[in-house]
Amino acid sequence: MxxxxxxxxxxxxxxxxxxxxxxxxxxxxxxxxRPDLPALPGGSVGKALVIAEGVLVVQRMIASRFSPxxxxxxxxxxxxxxxxxxxxxxxxxxxxxxKEVMAEVIGFHLNRGVLSxxxxxxxxxxAAAISSARTVAVLEGVNDHENIGSVFRxxxxxxxxxxxxxxxxxxxxxxxxxxxxxxxxxLVPFAKSDDWAGDxxxxxxxxxxxxxxxxxxxxxxxxxxxxxxxxxxxVGAEGPGLxxxxxxxxxxxxxxxxxxxxDSLNVATAAAVAFYEALSR
Numbered sequence: 245m246x247x248x249x250x251x252x253x254x255x256x257x258x259x260x261x262x263x264x265x266x267x268x269x270x271x272x273x274x275x276x277x278r279p280d281l282p283a284l285p286g287g288s289v290g291k292a293l294v295i296a297e298g299v300l301v302v303q304r305m306i307a308s309r310f311s312p313x314x315x316x317x318x319x320x321x322x323x324x325x326x327x328x329x330x331x332x333x334x335x336x337x338x339x340x341x342x343k344e345v346m347a348e349v350i351g352f353h354l355n356r357g358v359l360s361x362x363x364x365x366x367x368x369x370x371a372a373a374i375s376s377a378r379t380v381a382v383l384e385g386v387n388d389h390e391n392i393g394s395v396f397r398x399x400x401x402x403x404x405x406x407x408x409x410x411x412x413x414x415x416x417x418x419x420x421x422x423x424x425x426x427x428x429x430x431l432v433p434f435a436k437s438d439d440w441a442g443d444x445x446x447x448x449x450x451x452x453x454x455x456x457x458x459x460x461x462x463x464x465x466x467x468x469x470x471x472x473x474x475x476x477x478x479v480g481a482e483g484p485g486l487x488x489x490x491x492x493x494x495x496x497x498x499x500x501x502x503x504x505x506x507d508s509l510n511v512a513t514a515a516a517v518a519f520y521e522a523l524s525r
Contacts, residue, residue, distance in 0.1 A: 250328055251306050252335030253315060259341070261348035266339050268293055268361045269316045272350045272419060279361065280419050292364050295419040296427060298356035299324050304427030310362040312336065317358030318343055325358070364417065370408055370443045373435035374450060377405035378474050379522050381515055382447070382454075384440075384490055385412035385481035392416050393424025394512035395479075400428035402519035407434040408443065410490075412481070444493045452476040456486050456494040457518060459508045469498035470521045477518045479511050 258266055268291065271277045283292040296305040296312070299321055305312055306328050315329075316339040322329075329338065347353045374380055381404050386392055392414055399407055409416060413436075422429045437443040447454055453472040456463075457479050478494060480486035485508075491497055500509060500517050508514065 250330045251312070252332045253329045253338040254333060254335045255322065255331055255338045255340050257341070258316075258339045258345060258349075261345050265337070266316055266341075266349050268314055269295070269339075269359050270349055270351075273352055278419070280415075280417065282415060282417075294362045294364055294417045294422065294430070296360045296362070296430070297354070297358075297419060297423045299358060301423060301427035301430075302358055302360045303328050305360050305362060305430050308427075308430035309365055310430045311365075312360040312362045314339065315358065315360045316341065316346065316349075318346065321356075321358035368433055368435045370435045370437055370446065373406040373408065373433045374447065374452075377433075379404045379519070380406045380408060380447070380452065380474075380476040381519070382408045382410065382444075382476050382478045383413050383480075384410040384478065384486055385484065386479065386511060387412060387414040387481060388511075389414050389418050389420040390424050391482070391510070391512045393421040393429065395515050396421070396425035396429040396432055396434075398512060398516040398519055399432050400425075402516060403523045404432070404519050407432055408447075408476075409434065409436045410440050410443075411437075440490075441493065444490070447476045448495065450474070453496070454478060454494040455518070456491040456497045457499070457514055458485055458491060458497050459499045459502070460485075460491075460497065463497035463499040466498045466500050466518060466521055469496045470518075470525060475522050477515060477522070479515050479518075482511055 268279050279291040279293045280295050294310050296302045314337050452474045454476045455469050
């Protein structure tokens with residue numbers, strides 16, 4: 245993947261795992277110290293960084309609005325990024341280290357061999373995220389990071405223009421989400437709803453047909469529900485699904501016809517089926 249403008253980096257060798265210059269990459273698996281934890285009110289805990297892992301995801305970070313301020317990796321991965329970065333004085337640091345030093349810093353052996361870190365830009369509003377969208381994914385209570393990452397990857401591949409996060413959703417910029425999304429969490433516009441009822445009404449007011457995905461009673465086959473120029477697909481958490489009051493606010497409830505006694509699919513898979521129906525109209 246090539247980007248329109250190459251990133252200038254200054255290569256700095258790191259031989260001591262305790263070197264403070266790589267603290268933005270330290271303890272990535274730590275529950276309470278990892279650098280991608282959101283900052284809490286009062287300034288405690290969390291650097292609120294976004295961490296990209298692996299050559300492809302780093303490339304997508306470079307191409308996104310999440311501008312990296314440092315990279316950390318082995319020499320081989322620096323070479324693989326040669327189409328996206330150029331060495332030069334005054335560039336952002338590329339901290340080069342052996343795989344052993346990297347493992348001590350981040351807390352595990354990283355097969356992908358390179359990381360980049362970015363500070364979180366100002367969050368998009370729901371209005372901004374959907375301003376030019378035609379198909380939108382709306383999540384309620386989805387708290388599994390891998391499902392969120394998969395939703396982003398599916399959205400990117402199947403023509404979804406934005407993702408909206410409602411109450412109870414996990415942080416979409418957690419490292420595992422970004423990794424599972426193959427970096428598309430950095431490229432697909434998304435926003436967090438701070439006014440759930442109001443934002444659902446905003447979608448309808450902006451011309452979106454809101455479709456609640458549910459296997460429950462009163463739902464129609466998905467293909468029958470996919471009508472109109474602008475579509476918003478609502479999906480809920482594994483198990484409980486969407487809340488009843490959320491479904492009541494939607495234009496239609498829809499299910500994916502199933503066979504062999506199965507009543508539903510994984511949330512990311514169900515979303516992908518819905519996205520494909522919208523794309524193939």
